[in-house]
């Protein structure tokens with residue numbers, strides 16, 4: 033983006049592909065981290081006199097307008113954070129978008145409606161995606177890719193549009209890539225990784241990569257129960273991906289061979305049913321040993337002994353990567369495991385990277401100062417796929 037700005041962007045229409053995919057409760061934004069992360073690049077362009085056309089997705093609508101996924105509340109928050117007016121276009125490439133872009137003055141900013149309201153955005157068909165990218169290209173003269181959270185998606189605005197316009201990477205993408213690069217090169221050891229979240233199937237490839245690099249891998253969240261099952265324990269009514277048990281068993285074996293330590297929960301906190309997250313009523317949780325989970329108990333967080341164990345495994349680490357909450361942190365009765373890991377990261381002197389999505393939101397929702405962490409990525413899936421060593425379409429498109 034430095035070169036682009038130096039070349040002069042005043043009066044030019046610059047399409048900024050941001051990732052403003054924030055969690056919403058109705059029309060209320062519950063975590064605006066991604067919007068805040070988008071501000072510096074937009075500000076920089078606007079201050080240089082560009083006419084900034086911001087595009088993003090929100091959620092996973094079915095390729096047609098759906099008010100539940102409107103970016104209207106995001107436009108309002110973006111305006112507050114930028115300290116400048118954000119004109120919201122009620123469509124993506126239709127009359128509203130064209131008129132809003134045409135009426136932008138130098139330094140003006142518009143946010144288009146959710147790009148996924150058009151099927152062409154996410155289509156697997158190159159021609160369909162290309163046709164949508166052609167229409168987006170009519171709205172701009174230059175392209176800046178800055179939506180790190182979406183660079184793993186081969187979508188029209190991420191992958192096809194930059195091929196149609198002179199393009200550059202924004203500051204957020206540059207920062208994210210520089211940090212994650214450090215985790216793929218020579219890391220300072222011990223290198224500890226904390227993986228949580230619901231599904232082990234989402235993490236298999238990254239575990240594969242980490243078995244070659246990490247010294248210890250701490251497992252929590254819903255995926256921990258598939259690991260416990262793979263070790264021969266019963267997991268009651270906890271989340272279980274039975275079909276993944278053989279793959280996990282193989283990973284546990286490989287880890288042993290390679291001297292990588294897998295650390296699994298020794299106790300868990302749970303209840304007979306999933307808590308009501310809205311009411312936040314006390315859930316009457318029980319703490320049980322991880323090798324003695326009763327048949328009617330659903331594990332919903334790591335227990336206190338596990339929290340201590342994990343803190344001790346993080347204490348002497350030199351590098352830590354954390355992706356995925358340890359439990360249902362949205363409910364106060366099941367937030368302690370995630371809180372303990374966040375605190376463990378802060379208490380260690382390691383270089384710490386929090387990988388995106390839910391874990392980043394958890395850190396903020398639990399009241400931690402996000403600036404105290406080495407880096408909080410805006411990309412969940414994107415940061416994992418980067419670490420897996422995959423070619424990410426949204427980065428490849430910006431490279432030439």
Ligand code: 3PG
Nearest residue numbers: 051053091181182412413
């Ligand atoms: C994310 O939340 O990880 C990104 O915004 C990408 O969203 P997606 O998984 O719906 O493509």
